[in-house]
Amino acid sequence: MSLAKRLKRFGLDYYLFLLVGTVVLATLLPASGIGAEIVDQVAYFAVAFLFFLYGAKLNTSAIVAGITNWRLQGLVFGFTYLLFPLCGLILAAALSPWIEDELAIGIVYLSVLPSTVQSSIAFTSIARGNVPAAVCAASTSNILGVFLTPALVALLLHSSGEGISLQSIMDIGLQILAPFILGQLLRPLVGGFISRHTLLTQVVDRGSILIIVYSAFSAGVIAGIWEEVGLGSLTIIIVADILLLAFVMVSTWLAGRAAGLDPADRLTLLFCGSKKSLASGLPMANILFAGQAVSMIILPLMLFHQIQLFVCAVIAQRAGHLADERVQQAATA
Known part of the structure; x- marks a missing residue:
């Protein structure tokens, strides 16, 4: 068995090491000045693309068919935008005496x-x-997130002095929602090509995140993030995640x-109700928390992202194996 396959069995792949390497690169060689501006622009258009x-790849008929399952969709929505924010x-309130304010906001x-x-579906x-x-x-979660995430940030972080403007929501819509809708509209023309070339989506997906991570942590390093976040705070965030x-x-x-779902x-x-999107979260953070310590605010998200991939990969592999065994037993019975 190859090293890549062994890593994937445990929820790991080369991308995890690329993320860590990107943080190390930003720490040693942070982008600044005109270089930082160029990186920011590249990241912006990479996320839009x-x-x-996503829009061009997702099958509209499958989305329409799935949305009729009201109990399931309602539960996913409830966990994503009600229970999760409450937790x-x-x-954050319980940990605030022991961690930095930016990490609590994160x-x-x-x-x-x-x-x-992608990973929820996979x-x-x-x-x-x-x-x-x-x-x-x-897909519905991400479309709604363009509006709900900024609204919840404004509601839940209002007392901390963090707010959003209508311009922030418009900027997020322009960068995320508009390209998604354009992709759906052009799907009859380009959907087949994109579906056949899955590597393209994977490269853009992972590449855009790496660029945003490098940009955010470059700014954080210049602002002294590693002097502000100690080992104790980092350990607390990992355990909390x-x-x-x-x-x-x-x-x-x-x-x-309890709901009687099959x-x-x-x-x-x-898988859909327990996961959080790094691809959506990073560009939104750059807009919603512009001028603040974005690298510290996104740190809990980055750690959570890796933990959820590891845990969900193990559970998915085990569940799939058990399902295959049941099918084989039924076929031989």
Whole structure:
């Protein structure tokens, strides 16, 4: 078995090391001056292009079919934009005496983000869940997130003096929602090409995140982020992220059983209702928290992203293996 396959069995891949390497690069060689401006512009258009690809790739009929599953979609929405923010707010308040203010803001910000798109769908597929419903839940979550995430940031962080403007929402819509809609409109022309060339979406997806991480941490290094965030704070954030993910994942599974969802739908709820999007979160943070210590605010999100990939990969592989065994037993019975 190759090293790449062994890493993926444990929720790891080369991209994790690229993320860590990007942070190290930004620490040693941070972009500044005109270089930082160029990196910011490249990141902006890379994210816009990414969401254009999302729009062009997602099957509109699958989204429409999945959205009719009201119980499942309602539960995904409830966990993403109601329970998660409540947990984030409580967790940030409980930890605020021991961590920096920006990290506490980052925990709240993490909790109000939409679900991931590609990984939620991929893990649902690996686990033999309801893929069309996952496509619907993940894409709808991101579309709603353009409006709900800024609104929740304004509501939950108002007392901390953090606010948003109508211009911020318009900027997010222009960078994320508009390209997504354009991709849906042009899907009949370019959808087939994009579906056949999955590497293109993967490169743009991961590349845009790496550029944003480099940009944010370059600014953070210049501002002295590593002098402000100690090992103690970093450890607290990691433990908090693990506890938050564990609580939400257990809650989604129990809620799915209580609601009478079939096993495939419960898996969809598990993966779509418990994950948070780094691809959406980073560009939104650059707009919503412009002029602030963005690198510190996104740190809880970056750590959560890696933890959720690891945990969900292990669970998805196990669930898929069990589903295959049941099919084989039924076929031989």
